[in-house]
Amino acid sequence: MALETERLILDIWRSDDWTRFRPIATDVEVMRYITGGVPWIDERIRSFVDRQIESYRTRGFCRWKLLRKPAGNLIGFCGVGIWRDGLEPEIGWWLARAYWGRGLATEAAAEALDDAFERVGLERVVSIAMPENRASTRIMEKLGLDFDGEFESEGVRLVRYAMDRVRYREIGRHPAGSRRSAQVS
Numbered sequence: 001m002a003l004e005t006e007r008l009i010l011d012i013w014r015s016d017d018w019t020r021f022r023p024i025a026t027d028v029e030v031m032r033y034i035t036g037g038v039p040w041i042d043e044r045i046r047s048f049v050d051r052q053i054e055s056y057r058t059r060g061f062c063r064w065k066l067l068r069k070p071a072g073n074l075i076g077f078c079g080v081g082i083w084r085d086g087l088e089p090e091i092g093w094w095l096a097r098a099y100w101g102r103g104l105a106t107e108a109a110a111e112a113l114d115d116a117f118e119r120v121g122l123e124r125v126v127s128i129a130m131p132e133n134r135a136s137t138r139i140m141e142k143l144g145l146d147f148d149g150e151f152e153s154e155g156v157r158l159v160r161y162a163m164d165r166v167r168y169r170e171i172g173r174h175p176a177g178s179r180r181s182a183q184v185s
Contacts (some may be wrong), residue, residue, distance in 0.1 A: 003064065003113070003115055007108050010057050010064035010078065010115075017065055018049040019044075020074040024096045033133040034094070051075065055081060061120045066108055075099045078108035080116045080125060084153065086161075088126045089116065093139070106139050113143055117168045124164040131159045143172045 003010040020031040024030055025048070026039035040048070056062040076095035083090035091113060093105045116122045127145055129136040137159065145161035152158065 003111050005111050006071055008104060008108050008111075009067040009069060009072070010108060010111060011067055012062065013049050013052045013065050015046075015049065015053065018046045019075065021045060021065070021077070024074075024076055024094060027097060029097055030094055031100070033130045033136070045176060052077075052081070059120075061089065061116060061122075064108075064112060066093075066095070066104070068104075074106070078105060079112040080120075080122070083126075083128055086126075088124060089122050091116065091127050093126050093136075100135070105135075106142050107141055109143055111167075113163070117165060119146075124162060126160050126162045128158050128160050131157060137161070 001012060006165075022042070022045055025045045028037045028039060031037050031039055052062040052065075055074045063081045065074055066076045066078055067073065068075045074150065076093065076099065078091075080089045080091045080095035082088075083092070083146070091109060093109055095105050114127065116125055125145075127140045127143075127170045131137070131150070140161040143163070144167065145163045147169070148160045148162040150157060150159050
């Protein structure tokens with residue numbers, strides 16, 4: 001199964017995708033608001049991809065790999081996962097630097113959020129970021145998520161935005177402007 005937007009395909013992962021994802025997970029700028037700029041090692045990248053495969057198999061959702069149309073280049077990920085040891089599903093995204101500032105993360109996140117509420121049937125989704133990461137918090141706001149508070153994890157100050165099923169239904173179609181698309185196989 002995959003999801004499709006005007007410019008992207010949100011697809012499930014395969015084990016060997018870790019090598020295509022490696023340049024993103026080892027880019028210091030991409031990792032700035034995730035690990036403080038520390039690149040992931042190969043073992044962690046493989047583990048991330050394996051967790052997405054398992055999450056989709058067992059929960060029906062994952063952090064989809066993002067493929068840019070028409071060539072199908074892997075440009076990042078976007079989707080719902082379980083953040084650290086949290087119990088609530090969390091939507092997140094990473095994009096390769098070359099694709100920043102084009103609205104692609106918002107487009108992908110709107111589609112992934114629709115899928116989470118519509119197909120998967122989640123009751124609530126959160127999104128977490130460092131407050132300094134204005135690009136991510138702007139996406140959260142564009143999606144219609146509401147500020148839900150600040151907290152600290154592992155010595156890092158974070159913000160949480162959230163949306164529940166009631167709020168999602170109030171909004172109807174995403175304010176981010178993503179067209180609802182058919183699932184592609």
